[in-house]
Amino acid sequence: MPNGSLEKFIPSGNIETTTPLLGLEKLFQIAIGIARGLEYLHRGCNTRILHFDIKPHNILLDEDFLPKISDFGLAKLSPRNESNISMAVARGTIGYIAPEVFNRNFGGVSHKSDVYSYGMMILEMAGGRKNIDVGISNTSEIYFPHWIYKQLEQHNDLGFPDNMTIEENAMVRKMILVGLWCIQTNPFDRPSMSKVIEMLEGNIEALQIPPKPFLSSPPRSLAEESSTTC
Template sequence: MGYIAPELYSRNFGGVSYKSDVYSFSMLVLEMVSGRRNSDPSVENQDEVYLPEWIYEKVINGQEWELTLEMTAEDKEKMRQLTIVALWCIQWNPKNWPSMTKVVNMLTGRLQNLHIPPKPFVSSDNRPMPQNTTNT
């Protein structure tokens, strides 16, 4: 369930579009960069842990997680880039998700050109992705 784009199971998020795979891709990327599962069976109450929120807080606070302890600076930069792109792809409103073409451009661009997205899980701070997110 954690990988399915919201519009696939609820019409409240709009209709299914060519961007639906972007959400699933991004949730998988967030698991890979964090070393955590979206639904962690070792956590007693799943409501206490929401992977995107945990990751978002780490990103905006400039914190690192366990996986980064033995990484090079270049690897850490790539991990941050993957994370920021993935957070753009799970915004509350699917209309704000980038296309997969845009995702590829963001991933092959420079980290310095990426803006941190608004919280992807709070609709009150929802704004569209800036058009100048990468040099393309």
């Protein structure tokens, strides 16, 4: 793909100072395109395909910046009439792995595990920074999903730049709210990819703030290994 991976278009930095290199509208359309690709894998094939490694590095962009999901090395096939699948060992990349993939106490492994990874990814896209930032000294700010949820709880304000248009504000807010829904700890609380597309393309006023996931921030040892694939 001539434009490489999405990863290089998600800079590190603070949401208040970083402007996405592609522009918010382009990132928003990429987020919808990825969601449509995942919906096809989950519902459009005779056999459901679970990717298990959705992350910016595995999203390639063509000459028109249309996203293509790549690297199916960790993927598993699942009959469409079965909700959960068996898995001997965890698979994925730290920082994007759904909690149930490495600890079955959180629920069964299913297509909702891809939904979790997608949610972590679009939070990065919306925030213009990696979800786990080991360069921040204050550990409470390392984990971006917790930081952004705290902003919503306290002020219902995401700290957007003053020069952001109403349309841009709505796009980023949609991505953040949808991302927070996708990373709910209980897989049953996460939307399907069809619902994700509906939320992204729907009215911003219809989106509710989701419950806060109860998982704590990953320890710094895991954060520093966030690029490790299990």
